[in-house]
Amino acid sequence: MSVMRKVLLAGSTNAWLRDHATKYGFVKRSVSRFMPGEHVDDALRAAKEQQPLGIGTILTRLGENVTRAEEAEEVTQHYLDVIDKVAASSLDAQISIKPTQLGLDFDRGLCERNMDRLMERVEQRNNFLWIDMESSPYVDPTIELFRRTRAQSSRIGIAIQAYLFRTAKDIDALAPLGAAIRIVKGAYLEPPNVAYPNKADVDEGFYKLCVRLLAPDAQKPGALLHIATHDIALADRLSAYIAHNKIPKTAYEFAMLYGINRQQQLRLARDGQRLRVLISYGEYWFPWYMRRLAERPANVWFVAKNMFS
Numbered sequence: 245m246s247v248m249r250k251v252l253l254a255g256s257t258n259a260w261l262r263d264h265a266t267k268y269g270f271v272k273r274s275v276s277r278f279m280p281g282e283h284v285d286d287a288l289r290a291a292k293e294q295q296p297l298g299i300g301t302i303l304t305r306l307g308e309n310v311t312r313a314e315e316a317e318e319v320t321q322h323y324l325d326v327i328d329k330v331a332a333s334s335l336d337a338q339i340s341i342k343p344t345q346l347g348l349d350f351d352r353g354l355c356e357r358n359m360d361r362l363m364e365r366v367e368q369r370n371n372f373l374w375i376d377m378e379s380s381p382y383v384d385p386t387i388e389l390f391r392r393t394r395a396q397s398s399r400i401g402i403a404i405q406a407y408l409f410r411t412a413k414d415i416d417a418l419a420p421l422g423a424a425i426r427i428v429k430g431a432y433l434e435p436p437n438v439a440y441p442n443k444a445d446v447d448e449g450f451y452k453l454c455v456r457l458l459a460p461d462a463q464k465p466g467a468l469l470h471i472a473t474h475d476i477a478l479a480d481r482l483s484a485y486i487a488h489n490k491i492p493k494t495a496y497e498f499a500m501l502y503g504i505n506r507q508q509q510l511r512l513a514r515d516g517q518r519l520r521v522l523i524s525y526g527e528y529w530f531p532w533y534m535r536r537l538a539e540r541p542a543n544v545w546f547v548a549k550n551m552f553s
């Protein structure tokens with residue numbers, strides 16, 4: 245892992261930096277590249293614009309590690325409203341939450357109850373809910389939350405990170421459930437005893453995990469692979485595997501983030517691939533934005549350019 249990436253990821257959890265950096269106009273201008281706006285209506289507008297291109301949406305409100313029941317309640321209520329708004333506007337838009345937004349850090353029971361309320365609304369509105377994966381201490385409780393919810397509904401998916409040593413085992417355990425799984429490389433600063441430090445190992449792991457989830461024994465009702473990457477070589481390698489093995493389109497979707505490798509997004513849509521673009525919004529964007537910078541340290545120059553423009 246490069247020094248720059250480490251510095252940026254360490255900065256993502258720094259409260260002083262968050263309080264100061266977010267006040268600057270040039271930082272806000274740089275963020276707008278990855279986020280159509282802070283309000284949910286900005287995200288819904290962007291979702292509406294990409295729908296005619298054949299691109300579906302996943303909506304997520306930024307925020308993590310809430311510390312009070314009232315905050316978790318506010319987030320839950322917000323997502324209940326978003327699910328209703330999506331249904332009312334006939335958008336092809338799913339939602340994605342972080343367990344620590346629903347209260348996981350201080351009251352697991354509350355987090356589960358909030359999840360149940362969201363799932364009830366998801367069922368009513370025929371929508372679908374994804375659970376993001378946060379840093380490694382959260383993997384066990386997040387998988388437990390997923391298993392518990394999956395036992396009641398198939399309208400639930402989970403993100404799993406290729407950079408963790410444990411992931412191949414987790415996938416073997418989850419595959420028999422008929423699970424919707426979003427494979428991502430992983431965005432947090434993890435110690436070398438937990439995660440592969442070398443990018444090449446992560447990339448190879450990502451490929452193998454996807455192949456594992458496309459195997460015939462993983463094709464249970466409710467199974468869906470989300471290939472969530474902007475890595476064109478990796479996506480092409482998986483597309484070649486899929487074509488060679490005549491894997492049906494119903495078994496997988498590509499997923500990417502708003503504002504990243506747009507040409508690849510348009511290419512996938514033009515080629516008739518199923519694609520969802522995750523659109524983030526909200527005021528609490530600092531840690532998330534630092535993780536985006538860390539994924540491509542060249543983005544820091546983009547911030548610097550905005551500072552002088």
Ligand code: FDA
Nearest residue numbers: 376377403428429430431472473474475499500501536539
């Ligand atoms: P990689 O980092 O190798 O990038 C490949 C290429 O993509 C780069 O060369 C560059 O061209 C472009 N690129 C990638 N990131 C960029 C950026 N920020 N700015 C500009 N260009 C960029 N992580 C996590 O830990 N938990 C989660 O729940 C999720 N959820 C999630 C959902 C979806 C839909 C996506 C696409 C990603 C996530 N992630 C995530 C983030 C993920 O773990 C990972 O950090 C990023 O996707 C970057 O990795 P890539 O696979 O894109 O490859």
